[in-house]
Every structure is written in C-alpha cells, then in structure tokens.
Amino acid sequence: MIENIVGETMKMNIKINLFVLLIISSLTLMIVMNPETPLVSAGPRPYYGEVTFTGTISLNYSDDAVSNVYVELLEDGSPKDTDYTDGYGDYELEWDVQRFKFYSLRISKSGYNTDSQFIIATSANHEVDRTLYGRVALFFWASDVANITMIEEYGDYLVDDEGFTDILYREDDVDWEDSIDDLDDLETYYSLIFIHIYCHGSSTGGLDVPNGDTIARNCGQISDDYIESCEFADKIECLESNNIIVLVDTCNSGDFVLEYEKLEREDEPVFVMSSADFDQLDSTYAAAMWFGDTKQWFDIYEDYLGSWGGAFSHYFFERLADGEDNIAANYYASGDTSTYAYTYFDELVQEPQCINNLVTTWFG
Secondary structure (H helix, E strand, O other): OHHHHHHHHHHHHHHHHHHHHHHHHHHHHHHHHOOOOOOOOOOOOOOOEEEEEEEEEEEOOOOOEOOOOEEEEEEOOEEEEEEEOOOOOEEEEEEEEOOOOOEEEEEEOOOOOOEEEEEOOOOOEEEOOEEEOOEEEEEEEOOOOOOHHHHHHHHHHHHHHHOEEEEEEEEOOOOHHHHHHHHHHHOOOOOEEEEEEEOEEEEOOOOOOOOOOEEEEEOEOOOOOEEEHHHHHHHHHHOOOOEEEEEEEOOOOOHHHHHHHOHHHOOOOEEEEEOOOOOOOHHHHOOOEEEHHHOEEOOOOOOOOOOEEEHHHHHHHHHHHOOOOHHHHHHHHHHHHHHHHHHHHOOOOOOOEEEEOOOOOOOO
C-alpha cells in the first residue's frame, strides 16, 4: 500500500516537473523569436521609429510656463534635435528612436540650472513635461536702516537680470527662523539661494573670546530679536540647495564668514560675504552708510531725505548690474567701500570678509 502511494507521488512529481520545463521552454522560445516580449507586464512597451516629443516647461511650485527654454533631445549623450519653448512654455522635437540607444531630454535657460532626464518613448507621439528649479532670494532688513524702495530695487534686479523666480521680503522680522522655513518650501537641491541681511550688528566678544558671535539686530538697535551668526549657520542647514549665497551688511558682521572656517562647516556649499570684520577696533567696527545717489555718509544728527543704505550692498549690486559674477562683484565692492572710506575718513572704516565654498560662480 505504502509502495503504491510512493510510486504515484513520484509519477505526479515527474509530471509537474515536465510541465514546468515545458513552460520555461515556451517562454525561452518566445523571447528568442521576439525580443520585445516582456517576461512580466510592467506598463507600456518601448516604441521604436519616428517619434514626436512634445511637452511644457514650467517653474517649480508656481507652475508658470517658461518661454525661451533651450530643449535638447540626446541620443547616447549626443544632441539630435533642439527647440526653444514658445510663449506658452511648449516645445516639439522629432527623432528616429532606435533599439539599444539611451535617450534623454536636457533643458537649460540663463538664470537656472541645466537639468537632464532619461526618457523612454512609448508611442509615436510622446509627451514629456519638465520643471525648471528657479532662483530664490530672501531679504531681511531693519526699517531704521533701509526702506522697501531700496530693497525692492535689489530684488527687481535679481528677477529682471538674474532669473530669480521668488523673492521673499522680511522687514523688521521677529521670526527669522520661520522665514528660513518659508525659503525652504520654495527651494530644492537645484536652486540658487540668495540671502541678504541688512540691519544693525554687534559682537558678543572680542577675538580673544572663544565662540564669540556676530549679532545682527534685525528689527533695529533696541530690539531683542536678532540673528546670531552661529544659529544662522545651523538653521540654513535645512536648505537643500547646493548653492547658497549670503550677504550680511551690518557692523561686526565678520563672524557670519568665520563660522564657515570652522572644521565642521568648511565643506558646506556657501558663498558668504560680510561688509565688515568681526571685531574691529575704534571706529572701524562700523558698516558705512550713505544717502542714495549723493553718496554722502549718513550722520544720525542730521536730517536726511530719500533712500539710503549700506555702501557695501550698494556697490555689490552695482557691480552685478555691470555684468560681474558674484566673486568679482564681492572683490570690487570691498575695494569700492574701502576707497570711499579712506576718501572721507582717512582711515579704514570697515574691512569686508568673504568665504567661498562653491564649485561654480553665479550671476553675470
């Protein structure tokens, strides 16, 4: 009885094995006869032959269409067809798609990061929408140091000439960390970030004081709401961007730069400028100020009219408008500021600082 059961079981196993072998053989034959036959259905099959690629290029987060974007179809890394987006952000490309070739779509426009993406055509008319990651700026300033008219002039320049897509304005900001979070919501790894801090400043100690920090008083000299250099450096680590530019135009602003000379920060992707040194002596701690186009030094004991602001910021943006990149603009702004100080004071009123941890230059 037991022998019969064992025998029948062996016969059944042999039949099952033969059946499995037959299925495997059939699949193998199908693949050999038709390489396009998928083992597992995973969506639309690749399409080979003449393909028309269309799509729309828009801005990240805003979804606004972008015109004049250069779009390239690449085959194994070599451009095969190109187009510029029209006023609606639309493009159209055509190519004879071949087997065993890799295809990608590359988009580029002045003021934005170039970006590529692999694509697989699934029909003779294949649609690919893409996104440009824009440049984002955040301006902090104290109302008794600057006014919105002057700050918006800087912001308008970034939008009109440098391709910035989002500008955040924060006057007398009591929650500067929340503003950084707002900036974080708008940026990505591919974005360029520009942060401008323009207010009063002081130092928590001299050069001989361990861990002394710059305090940027963001709501005026009498405010308890301030941006401390070490806390600022900690906070902006939340940003994904691999290209962050910071300009701090305050008295004693140098520690915003010195923070990035510390071992734990020396590889962070930033370009940081300060309009003054960290702990300058006598009158040299100050960030000089001037009246609009008259360029007369500000005197708190005299009446004044019109907009006025930090000389370093003015010279920096002036150099950008002349077509300089961020490195050259910082270099010339430092020289312009010092020259003007010597002209009117016969001494070095301020000594700008800079650290550059970026692998590329921007602006210009």
